[in-house]
Amino acid sequence: MPELPEVEVVRxxxxxxxxxxxxxxxxxxxxxxxxxxxxxxxxxxxxxxxxRVTSANRRGKSLWLSLSGGLVVVAHxxxxxxxxxxxxxxxxxxxxxxRFALDGEPAIDLRFVDQRTFGGLFIDETDQNGVxxxxxxxxxxxxxxxxxxxxxxxxxxSRKTEVKRALLDQATISGVGNIYADEAxxxxxxxxxxxxNTLTVDQATQLLQALRKVMGEAxxxxxxxxxxxxxxxxxxxxxxxxxxxxxxxENKPCARCGTAIVREPFMNRxxxxxxxxQSMS
DNA sequence: ATGGTGACCTGGAGGC
DNA sequence: TGCCTCCAGGTCACCA
Numbered sequence: 001m002p003e004l005p006e007v008e009v010v011r012x013x014x015x016x017x018x019x020x021x022x023x024x025x026x027x028x029x030x031x032x033x034x035x036x037x038x039x040x041x042x043x044x045x046x047x048x049x050x051x052r053v054t055s056a057n058r059r060g061k062s063l064w065l066s067l068s069g070g071l072v073v074v075a076h077x078x079x080x081x082x083x084x085x086x087x088x089x090x091x092x093x094x095x096x097x098x099r100f101a102l103d104g105e106p107a108i109d110l111r112f113v114d115q116r117t118f119g120g121l122f123i124d125e126t127d128q129n130g131v132x133x134x135x136x137x138x139x140x141x142x143x144x145x146x147x148x149x150x151x152x153x154x155x156x157x158s159r160k161t162e163v164k165r166a167l168l169d170q171a172t173i174s175g176v177g178n179i180y181a182d183e184a185x186x187x188x189x190x191x192x193x194x195x196x197n198t199l200t201v202d203q204a205t206q207l208l209q210a211l212r213k214v215m216g217e218a219x220x221x222x223x224x225x226x227x228x229x230x231x232x233x234x235x236x237x238x239x240x241x242x243x244x245x246x247x248x249x250e251n252k253p254c255a256r257c258g259t260a261i262v263r264e265p266f267m268n269r270x271x272x273x274x275x276x277x278q279s280m281s
Numbered sequence: 282a283t284g285g286t287g288a289c290c291t292g293g294a295g296g297c
Numbered sequence: 298t299g300c301c302t303c304c305a306g307g308t309c310a311c312c313a
Contacts (some may be wrong), residue, residue, distance in 0.1 A: 003306060032290085061307075077309055080291080095291085116290045118307060161283060170308085177306055247306090268286075269305085 001078045004141055004175030005218035005240070007061050010083050014056035014065065017085045018110055023053045025101040030245065033097035033114060036134075037122035046231050048073065048100070057130070058143045060174025064124070064132055071123055073176035074132045078118030084111045092143045142212050153204040156196050163199065163207070164192035164271065176211060180218070182272050184210035186246035191280045192271050203281070206207045217243065246272040 002010070026045035027033055037044045052068040063083075064072040075083065081226050084093070088107040092099075098112040098121055112121060124132040129146070140147040152173055159166040166172050166183045176184075185192050187210035190203060199207070223238030232238075241248075245255050250263040254274035 006306080077306080078284070078290095079305070114290095116305090116307095118290065159283095165284080168307090179306055267284090269307095 002061065002081070002223070003177035003180050003215070004061060004143070005057055005180075005215050007063060007077060007175075008143075008219055009223045009238065010077070011056050011058040011063055013085070013232050014083060014110075014247060017108070018053050018065065019056055020053065021102040021104055021108075022050065022204060023048050023098075023100050024107075025049060027099045028097075029092075029099065030097040030117065032117045033112060033120050034118050036181065044123060045268070047071065048181075058141075059131060059135055059144065060138050060170055062135055062174075066126075066130075070125075072132050073121060073125055073201060074124050075112065075121050075219050076119050076135060078116065078120070080116040081112065081114040081119030081279075083150045084113055085109070086111050104274035113123070130154070138170050138174045139165070139172055142173060143175075149205075149208060152208060153201060155199070156204050156207075157199055159196040161196055162193045162266075163190060165267065166196040167207075167211075168267070172191065173211075175215065177243070178269055178271075180211065182216050182247045183214040183245060186272075186274060187214060187280060189277050189279075191278045192266065194280050198281075246274065248272065 008124045012030055025108065028041035031041060034044050041083040053065045054068055055066045058066050058184055062074060062076050064074040066072050086109045087271055088101060088109050088139060093111065095113050096111055097114050097117065100110040102108050103112060122134070124134050127136065155172055159172065161265045164181050164185060167176045182192070182234050184207060188203065188206040190207060216238040221238050221240040221243065222232065223240060246261055249272060250259040251260050253259070254261055254277060257274065257277050259274055261272055265269050
């Protein structure tokens, strides 16, 4: 899915269109979409009806809506989840999983649509910092105020594993997925298989700056999109894919040195890199 | 603690 | 046209 910039695009849409509204009805159309809500669909709906949405929040790739009663509804988009605003009378999408009817004139729906059902929703409580309990193992993301650069650099440099594996570990830093990991590694000229504990402080610092730059620019562009699966709440795609330098560019010239970008299997997925300017050090 | 693998799903693309 | 295989932006559990 969606990595941090795409999820933030969705969060902003929810803040604009859902916050302030009261949930008047909830329909769960596929039980798998709420599998993490152990009390089941009926309980899920009952807990939400009548609640007013007070804010839309995010840590890493997880979203949550805060509710007037003090609970939150947490959403993870998985690989293919979408949050769409639709007129109440609009026909059901093929992969519509959960539908929230909101008050207002005209009445609108918030719809969770998810082809592959890797995503899902559940109700949770928050800790003293306002973070859902279920996300306690998720590290802050690099755009949060509570993200400590020095601490991240220390943790990263203590990890005895390949640097890309560490970047994808949401307990080390959240929000980074396969695309932005490859893009940041390309920008910082670090090989994805370099052991994290061999990075210099300077390299780790460059890498963090690269993550912020790449994800920040993607956010400004409205997110990365290759197809209609990744859209904002109005169903529109971003255009950051025009700016990618490594991801998906197998056999195309590196923008820095002209060498063909290489694709290699890693962690049951693909890694893209320039074999010349991203060398092991 | 790390790393390797498969599982969870649907559908699009490309080869034959 | 169909059938096959491979691929996809994410996690999670389990095993060495």
